[in-house]
Structure formats: C-alpha cells, structure tokens
Amino acid sequence: YFFLSLSSSSSSTPELEGRGGEELGTDIANTLYRVFSCESSVDLKSLCINPREHCWVLYVDVLLLEFGGNIFDAISLAVKAALFNTRIPKVRVLEDEEGTKEIELSDDPYDCIRLNVEEVPCIVTLSKIGYRHVVDATLQEEACSLASLLISVTSKGTLTSMKKVGKGSLDPESIFEMMETGQRVGKSLHIALQKILDEEESLGSSRPKVGFLG
Amino acid sequence: MAAVTMRLPQARGPLGASVSRGAEKHLVAPGDTITTDTGYMRGHGTYVEDEKLIASVAGVVERVNKLVCVRALKARYNGEVGDIVVGRITEVQQKRWKVETNSRLDSVLLLSSINLPGGELRRRSAEDELAMRDYLQEGDLISAEVQSIFSDGAVSLHTRSLKYGKLAQGVLVQVSPSLVKRQKTHFHDLPCGASVILGNNGFIWIYPTPEQKDEEAGGFTTNLEPVPLSDREVISRLRNCIVALVTHKMMLFDTSILYCYEASLPHQIKDILKPEVMEEIILEARQRLLDLEG
Numbered sequence: 001y002f003f004l005s006l007s008s009s010s011s012s013t014p015e016l017e018g019r020g021g022e023e024l025g026t027d028i029a030n031t032l033y034r035v036f037s038c039e040s041s042v043d044l045k046s047l048c049i050n051p052r053e054h055c056w057v058l059y060v061d062v063l064l065l066e067f068g069g070n071i072f073d074a075i076s077l078a079v080k081a082a083l084f085n086t087r088i089p090k091v092r093v094l095e096d097e098e099g100t101k102e103i104e105l106s107d108d109p110y111d112c113i114r115l116n117v118e119e120v121p122c123i124v125t126l127s128k129i130g131y132r133h134v135v136d137a138t139l140q141e142e143a144c145s146l147a148s149l150l151i152s153v154t155s156k157g158t159l160t161s162m163k164k165v166g167k168g169s170l171d172p173e174s175i176f177e178m179m180e181t182g183q184r185v186g187k188s189l190h191i192a193l194q195k196i197l198d199e200e201e202s203l204g205s206s207r208p209k210v211g212f213l214g
Numbered sequence: 215m216a217a218v219t220m221r222l223p224q225a226r227g228p229l230g231a232s233v234s235r236g237a238e239k240h241l242v243a244p245g246d247t248i249t250t251d252t253g254y255m256r257g258h259g260t261y262v263e264d265e266k267l268i269a270s271v272a273g274v275v276e277r278v279n280k281l282v283c284v285r286a287l288k289a290r291y292n293g294e295v296g297d298i299v300v301g302r303i304t305e306v307q308q309k310r311w312k313v314e315t316n317s318r319l320d321s322v323l324l325l326s327s328i329n330l331p332g333g334e335l336r337r338r339s340a341e342d343e344l345a346m347r348d349y350l351q352e353g354d355l356i357s358a359e360v361q362s363i364f365s366d367g368a369v370s371l372h373t374r375s376l377k378y379g380k381l382a383q384g385v386l387v388q389v390s391p392s393l394v395k396r397q398k399t400h401f402h403d404l405p406c407g408a409s410v411i412l413g414n415n416g417f418i419w420i421y422p423t424p425e426q427k428d429e430e431a432g433g434f435t436t437n438l439e440p441v442p443l444s445d446r447e448v449i450s451r452l453r454n455c456i457v458a459l460v461t462h463k464m465m466l467f468d469t470s471i472l473y474c475y476e477a478s479l480p481h482q483i484k485d486i487l488k489p490e491v492m493e494e495i496i497l498e499a500r501q502r503l504l505d506l507e508g
Contacts, residue, residue, distance in 0.1 A: 185218070192218040192220045193220060
C-alpha cells in the first residue's frame with residue numbers, strides 16, 4: 001500500500017516553522033493523501049508480491065525546502081516524477097521446511113520493476129482574484145485571493161478529486177469555469193512533465209546532477 | 215492554449231559576462247579579513263579579532279582616510295533626509311500613521327506632516343484626528359519624503375507637496391534598496407507611456423501617466439477609472455524589465471529601465487522572465503549604457 005508524509009525545513013516559510021508547522025504540514029499531507037489514494041491513480045497491484053500475503057509498502061516523503069506559493073502543484077509534480085524514477089527490486093519468496101517464508105532480493109541492481117505513472121494525477125490550483133481566476137499563483141497573488149480550488153487531473157483529463165480552500169466563497173458558475181481551465185492546464189502539464197522525464201531518462205547516468213542550492 | 219514549459223535543473227552559472235569597471239571594488243564576505251593593519255578605525259560592518267579587521271556583512275569595503283567600513287549589498291533601508299520613499303500604511307494611531315518602508319523600524323507619518331484639503335495653514339483639530347482614517351487607511355500606499363530621523367533610527371515622513379500622497383492604480387515592485395541609484399529626481403515619466411516612482415527604500419511604483427497634470431486635492435483622491443489594456447501591457451512589461459534588472463544586480467535608474475524596456479520590445483511580455491531572454495535583454499541594455507558613458 002501507499003503512505004505519504006510531509007516535512008518542511010524551517011526556512012521555507014514563517015508559518016511552517018515550529019508547532020504551527022506540524023498542523024499545517026498534516027493538513028497539506030491529508031489533502032495530498034486524498035488525491036493520491038484514489039484506486040486507479042497509483043497502480044497498487046504492481047506492488048503485490050504474493051497475493052494476500054506480501055506486498056511492498058510505498059513510502060513517499062516530501063521535504064519542503066522553499067515556499068514560493070502554489071505548493072500543491074509543485075508537490076504533485078515532484079511526487080509523479082519521483083514515482084517515475086522509482087525502481088523496485090524483484091523479490092522471490094522461498095518456502096522453508098517449517099513453512100516460514102523467506103524473502104529473497106535479487107542481487108542484480110538493474111533487475112527491477114518500474115511503476116506505471118500514467119494514471120497518477122497532477123494537482124492544479126486555481127485561485128480566485130476579483131472575478132477571474134489565475135493558475136500557478138505566486139505568494140503575492142495568493143495573498144490577494146480569498147478562495148482557491150485544487151483539482152487533480154490525470155493525463156487523460158479526468159478529474160480525480162477536488163477541494164476548495166480559503167475563507168472566501170465560490171460561485172457555482174465560476175467553479176465550472178475553473179474546472180474546465182484546470183483540465184486544460186492539467187493535460188498540458190502532464191505532456192510537458194512526461195517529455196522532460198523521458199528526456200532525463202534518455203540521458204542515462206551521464207546527466208548532470210544538480211543539488212537544490214546549485 | 216495553455217503553454218507549459220519545463221526544464222531539467224541546471225547549475226546556475228555566473229550571471230552574464232562581468233564587465234570591467236574603472237576601479238576594482240573590494241568585495242568581502244562575512245568572516246573575510248579586510249586588513250591586518252592596526253592603524254584603521256573600524257566602522258559599520260566590521261569587527262576586530264586577533265588584531266585583524268574582519269567583515270561581518272557581505273558587501274563593498276569603503277575607506278575614508280582612516281575609517282574602514284563595509285557597506286552591505288542587501289540591507290534594510292537606512293533613511294536619509296530628503297529621500298523619496300514609497301510605503302504602505304500598517305497602523306493608524308492617535309496623531310500619526312505607521313508606514314512600512316522596508317527599514318528596521320516602521321516609519322512615522324505625523325498628522326501635522328500631511329496636506330489636508332482646505333489649505334496648509336489650518337491647525338489640526340480633534341475632528342481631524344477622528345477623521346484620520348478617511349484620508350489614509352491600513353493597506354494604502356503612499357509616496358512621501360523623509361523629513362527627519364529619530365534617534366532610534368526610525369524615519370519621519372511628510373507629504374507636504376502636491377506630488378506626494380496616496381497612490382492609486384499601479385504595480386509595486388519590491389527590490390533591495392542598494393539597487394536604486396540616488397538621483398536628482400525620482401519621479402520619472404517614461405516615454406513608453408507609463409510613469410515610475412523609484413523609492414529609495416527599494417519600493418518601485420509603476421503607474422499609468424495621468425492625463426491632466428494639475429490636481430487640486432493635494433493627492434488624496436484616488437483615480438479608480440479602469441486602465442486601458444495598452445497601458446496595462448506597458449506597465450507589466452516595465453515590471454518584468456525591472457525584475458530582470460534586479461536579477462542581474464544592475465542599478466535602477468530611469469535610463470537603465472528605459473533601455474531594458476526597448477531591448478525587450480521584440481519579445482513577448484511573459485518571455486522576459488525566462489533566464490535566456492533575460493540575459494539577452496540585460497546584455498543589450500548594459501552595452502547601450504556603456505556606450506552612453508563614453
């Protein structure tokens with residue numbers, strides 16, 4: 001099964017440090033968990049080793065280093081990219097004489113299975129400012145908006161979940177508009193991300209590795 | 215319709231080719247030894263340890279005879295009398311307003327330092343005090359001049375001229391105060407169709423040029439008519455140009471902003487924020503500024 005946790009460094013934003021950080025952090029983690037725990041999004045069947053007996057537990061840890069507005073979108077893109085890069089080694093379960101099962105990992109580092117991330121959704125945040133809405137709001141734009149809509153879109157354009165955040169109200173008409181914009185943006189987001197991931201994959205091990213502060 | 219571009223992470227290279235200046239500046243980082251000569255007096259930004267003069271901030275070393283100090287590149291705004299600042303009202307107190315100007319302490323705008331409608335020589339009465347919120351509320355942006363500095367470093371502002379006052383529609387850009395060049399005037403009407411106020415505290419206000427030049431109200435009425443699309447485009451292009459100049463740590467004054475604007479005309483407004491396009495525009499602007507200097 002699948003488990004997601006979020007932690008943030010204190011320098012990311014003043015609201016997220018200390019005690020208040022935990023509350024906000026669990027809030028964000030719960031929202032993300034709702035998005036990704038949909039049955040069709042992450043292919044949980046491929047995590048299975050022995051039906052009803054053994055399976056892989058997938059832990060996703062998100063570390064927030066800097067907060068520049070629109071974190072949900074960024075986190076969902078990062079999770080999808082990370083899942084794409086994941087390599088799970090193949091295991092065999094051996095039966096012992098007494099009936100205890102032993103798990104054997106294959107020694108070959110290249111003998112692994114990859115996850116299918118086609119159905120993993122990406123979150124698009126639409127913030128309402130005045131009478132219109134913006135996608136990918138910066139910190140200042142977020143400060144101006146009273147309400148925003150988080151929708152998670154798969155690469156085919158299907159909406160998997162929707163959440164409204166903020167203390168303002170949203171008109172039902174504007175919600176439809178936002179959903180349509182979100183679907184459009186979400187599809188192009190998936191295409192761009194897939195292109196970049198394939199490009200990085202094709203570079204192989206010779207790709208330049210750049211750290212966060214680089 | 216929606217255009218999304220992504221790129222793989224790349225190590226940040228040095229921003230553009232370093233252009234040789236006249237005299238090489240002595241740049242230091244915190245902990246760098248400035249000099250081991252004990253004959254110097256230490257100024258701001260330095261401290262003495264083991265008979266060595268060490269810098270405590272990152273910046274440029276300035277030497278005046280025997281005084282050595284380090285002027286930080288990115289610091290809060292230090293007020294000087296006569297500076298123009300753009301600030302945001304944070305509090306309305308008994309006889310004054312507290313204004314946020316990106317300095318260490320909130321600046322103060324006294325009720326006696328503003329232009330009240332009805333002439334300047336009116337005595338401030340109790341009704342004026344109660345009506346303070348009608349003039350300036352929390353969240354309003356004002357342009358003002360520094361009148362004096364209190365002993366603790368807080369700056370006292372005044373708007374006793376018709377060109378200062380409440381700012382209406384426009385775009386605010388917050389930059390480091392050290393990037394705004396000190397000039398004779400900070401109110402510029404750019405020929406591209408917008409006006410800009412370069413506050414010494416690093417707050418830059420871009421607004422559409424008002425048609426009629428004489429306003430009687432002393433700067434407190436706000437013009438809330440909708441701004442036409444062409445003006446909005448000019449203003450957003452100017453804002454992106456200023457962000458580009460700040461990223462490349464170039465000094466901000468009317469000529470540099472204008473050259474950067476002209477260099478950015480062939481590109482789309484949103485492309486200016488891309489690193490390659492930014493470098494290209496800045497290179498061209500820098501070249502023109504060097505040609506100007508002779």
